[in-house]
Amino acid sequence: MATSRTGPARICVTNAKGGTGKTTVAINVAGALNERGRDVLFVDLDPQGNATEGLGLLDEFDSAPPTLFDVLTDGSQRDRLGDLIVDHPEMDVVPSNIDMLQAERELTIADLVARATAGDADIDPEALSSLAVNVTPDTVTGGHALDTLDEALAAVEDDYDYVVVDSPPFYGKLTDTGIFATRNVLVPALTEATSERAIELLIDQMAALESQADITVDTLGVVANRVETTGEDETMLEWFEAVFADDPVWEVRKRVALQRAFSAGQSLFAYDPSVDMTEVFLDIAEDLDRQFGYAEVTA
Template structure:
């Protein structure tokens, strides 16, 4: 049975997609079978995995509406060595179309159940909003990974996300829990970054991953080549940090 995790934060530009793609590739590197689900209409995780979103016949949009299944829709990332349930701009229309569907918040959960036995991990890259798509991700998942920049506004948004997770846990998905907070785009030279990092550790304790992802040019360059950063330049500090994070994730799951 696969462990299913959302990578979520309603704040944009905090490295959700970079984390999703590189964690998927990092887990694949250490022998895990991985499916990456792109739930963001921008389709950046799809492109970052080396799949052309403009050439897709079916996407997660059709899966959510019951017009296709995961087996026929998924693609294989040749660069990352993991499978992808892709997305493109069509997905933006799903918000409206799902309103009248039965079990609208559990459409993704039901679709993924068909292939759950084929994977060790399923990672869901959520859009930067607490929307019906994000709700589908939270209802399908066993846990949430929260990428965070160590800056003041990130702390402001974190409380909203934690409250949402608590509500979903209470009303829709009793399995849901916060797996951990991942510090991303970290610059140790910035005093504020160090202060916010210390606050996170103080408040969330062992929920904060030990792995810290540094601000790294090679990670930023990788998507333009259709590759995860851990494949594009394995020797870069960012790539090594994501592989370390993947290893820490596997160990953390064993102790859950």
């Protein structure tokens, strides 16, 4: 069940295993929510900018500062997220940027500064901040620095029903920042044996984050992606159902149209709504509406 909170529903689409189709799932879930009449803000937190590309906004990846990097790492620019929002026919988008390649290092320093300031680490906060681009001790409060996206979203989220965050395909401070801001995760995974380890690591990562930040993170469901009709696929679907016994598991079959829609900068709903997998993504959106208490379709 989704975490209750004021403001829009927030979702982090996350799995540190590469190649799961995480970004494609995120874009099409956002497209399905839009199809149901929901106003969606899509945040590309991945330094590689795959969602930015997959929404046809590749030029934004090379845009001049301020960028998402500055909003996340410079406390004086935390309220400028609205300036970064780009219009897309299906959703509003906060694009990633080449500067985000430095974000993991910057947020790691910020977290160390927070711990040092709180007395949890025997390090001079000023010495640490000298290694950073934007982080200074006076802009970091509390025992961690995981709340930067959470604070940034507060300035814009009243305009939306959903915030969908596409996390990086690795574990670290950026992913933790996305999960901290949303408190809800949607997990894309391939139906292959290597997914078992990835899911186990994700569960461990969420437990560690909950302990560090004193929060609760809820799983909204699992999207089994690129499913085929093999014995391994069936075995993994059974494993997902067992591990996530209290959560829905959806099956997205392999379709060339999903990649073609990505290349066209659209979700399936704008590219070709006749593709059968649109029904799966609509099922996901309907269930998310149920979990977050949106009762009626407004499209």
